[in-house]
Amino acid sequence: MENKVVVITGGSSGAGEALAYKFSKEGFDVVIGGTNLERLKKVQLNIKSIGTRCEYIVHDVSVEKDVKKMIELTIKSFGKLDVLICNAGISYRSVFEHANMEVFEKLFKINFFGSIYSVKHSIPYLIKSEGSIIAISSLNGFIATPTRSAYVSSKHALQGFFDSIRLELKNKNVNIMVASPGYFESNFRKNTLKSDGNKEGSTARDQKGMITSEHLADKIYEGYKNKKRDLIFTFRGKLAHLIKNWFPKLSDRLSYKEILNERESLLKDY
């Protein structure tokens, strides 16, 4: 039987890389995008050794024509598209008063518009295959965190976008699942941008005890198979969701305290 085909933005690292291996192990041909050629090549090699086909594209997901090229590559290589995973994302740590608007916009273009462009250019193929879209959002898609207003608002915007198009695509049999993880192990925090727009390079948070990208990928695959609407991971994540909905002031206090207590917290001098 012909393999199914998955496209993963940000497939060169962390959750995207783990998802690429998981879907490959489940028999999917894989297309991945990212900015880092060496890492993309490494993931491609690993997938070939698992036994399915993999194509990659070095591109910037915040540029629409770059995203269009990724979908064109998919159709040219494999002739169809069954699953789109909107995963590429970065964070930016700054109190809003000191935030650089260019960096704020850059984040929005990657996190929000990167997903919008991916969906836009995939829709005809996903309707044809009656496929699935998986959005990698965050608990920050519905819970606010101080010093991360760019990230939080981009993920809230994504939540609204996917909730809207889910209704449009319902009768086309395209399933949309929004996965909202809390912290998990990856390079994400090292890649987080500082007020000046440079990468943090180290993490403001101890990764001990966080779930791994591989565990996350397994759960996302399970959710995809069961055509879930939303995925929230861990007891802590589910509790945070409940507190936010029923006790928003308590949620605010907990969120503020958590960021106040992180290493080199920007709230300490603000």
Ligand SMILES: NC(=O)c1ccc[n+]([C@@H]2O[C@H](COP(=O)([O-])OP(=O)(O)OC[C@H]3O[C@@H](n4cnc5c(N)ncnc54)[C@H](OP(=O)(O)O)[C@@H]3O)[C@@H](O)[C@H]2O)c1
């Ligand atoms: N880690 C966490 O604790 C956590 C928690 C909740 C949600 N998330 C979400 O999970 C998703 C994946 O993050 P991760 O933790 O796996 O982080 P990661 O290891 O830093 O991976 C991020 C991926 O996004 C890609 N990317 C970044 N900018 C890009 C651009 N301009 N164009 C194309 N690709 C770009 C990166 O590719 P290159 O490296 O090749 O540029 C990389 O493959 C993100 O949407 C993030 O918001 C993460």
